[in-house]
Amino acid sequence: MSDPEPDENISGGASGGGRAAAFDPETAGTRAEAVVDRLGDLYWQKTYGGRDAFECLVRTILSQNTSDKASQPAHDSLVARYGSESSDGDLARALADADQEELAEVISSAGLYNQKSARIVALAQRICEVYGGEGGFDEFVRERDPDEVRETLLDMNGVGPKTADCVLLFAGGREGVFPVDTHVHRIARRMGLAPADADHEGVREHLERDVPPEKCGFGHTAMIQFGREYCTARKPACLDDPDACPLAGRCDQVGVYPMSGEVVDPAETVE
Template identity: 65%
Template sequence: MSEESDGDPADADEPTVNISGGASGGGAAATFDPGTADSRAERVVDRLGELYWQKTYGGQDAFTCLVRTILSQNTSDVASQPAHDALIERYGPDGGEADENGHEGATDGETESTSDLAATLADADREEIAETISAAGLYNQKSRMIQEAAEWVRTEFGTAPAFDAYVRETAPATVRDELLSVHGVGPKTADCVLLFAGGQDGVYPVDTHVHRISRRLGIAPPEAGHEGVREALETTVPGPKCGFGHTAMIQFGREYCTARKPACLDGTEACPLAGECDRVGVDIEAQSVVDPAEAD
């Protein structure tokens, strides 16, 4: 759940637009002490804390978060964010206005049904939903996923607020299993809901950036799939730091450790994590980069 940032990596201020949603993205400030890290993975997260902002997560509405993450699948946030905004403007209560934590509750004079985004989308015309989210790509497929998720929430929980309470109050493993039973919800989507809505410690969503960087650094096995990387990180990074590690690693992947041209190809001094990186699959002398699983 992120937008591209053009900010200078050295900027001391928190980016206003990023994976955490910037200053209004929910959660409270977190502080890390690199000197107390018990693993290299934790040291990496702490170093990222020096590069970027430090924040814990939670506070976003669970169903809205689920919809937002579905929209982000297989597309950039440059495309998916406008689709999300259009969807909320069309179907959200009071023009989609939310409180400071992302909750979209009823305003004075609204009934619960008119303020329930899940109920509204469950009853909406699917072709209309598809047209509304067309900016996100794969809009026919995603409109089906979103409507089926809305119907699931209404059937299983009654209302979106009840689903939100379930995500916050139930054991993460149980919530994760429930979410994975929904068509179109994969491990990353489920974990993002747990992190950004539930504020659950110990949840480390793995997207393509986290998958690539963790294996390239050597803090996850080079042949690990997404679930293998998640397991490696969640067992070596303390729970309260997992959410920040996810968001900051994405930012690091965009600014330094890209798929085809990581900064270290310009010399190790170009990368702020050079001292913690095994550079698996990266040959600086040959100026070549391969998937860590294919490295010698």
């Protein structure tokens, strides 16, 4: 779910549906907020919201169990094939009528394409039946109570907590939503921001409790970037050089053992 960097270093504001946020680790109210604030020194502070809700849902489903490098071409091919097929340009209506086997071929680069194509067609049909298409679904995601929206999304086949939260964040522009992917799950437990044996929902609850609402969206994307650049699953930067990690002074290194060079899942450290 990556975007080009904005022209300005910004956070919150009307376009993202949030308030401007001050990023200062020294005045943070919690350690989790201090971590997010430190990441604010490293990465662009973006606005969130404004994406088409159904396309955001489709994009996130395509990204499940695969990389952005694989899912992005699938998304581009899907939009190119079906984006203008409906007379009113409604992608949901076009996909509701799509042949599932043909769609599977179009998105084949994303992996699990038979499963994903069936889910996308079923979701498109449901959104057309319940909301009348993309426009009605957009309105629902952006204007109804976030808890109701999340519960509704989770009731859709193939939509898990991360997908639901990404739709709330990237389409709805909702504050206080901190989607948890594999990077966030690993880093939050490794740093000690959540219990070592917390599942994805447990990590989400701790982060949304300890990070101010207007900083949650940035925290999600920044932590993913940090996980790719520094705190990787098998060889975090601190393993060879403690000073190589910009968050070294704020991390508990749960499951990371520089003396032996061993790295394990934080849950394995729980007795």
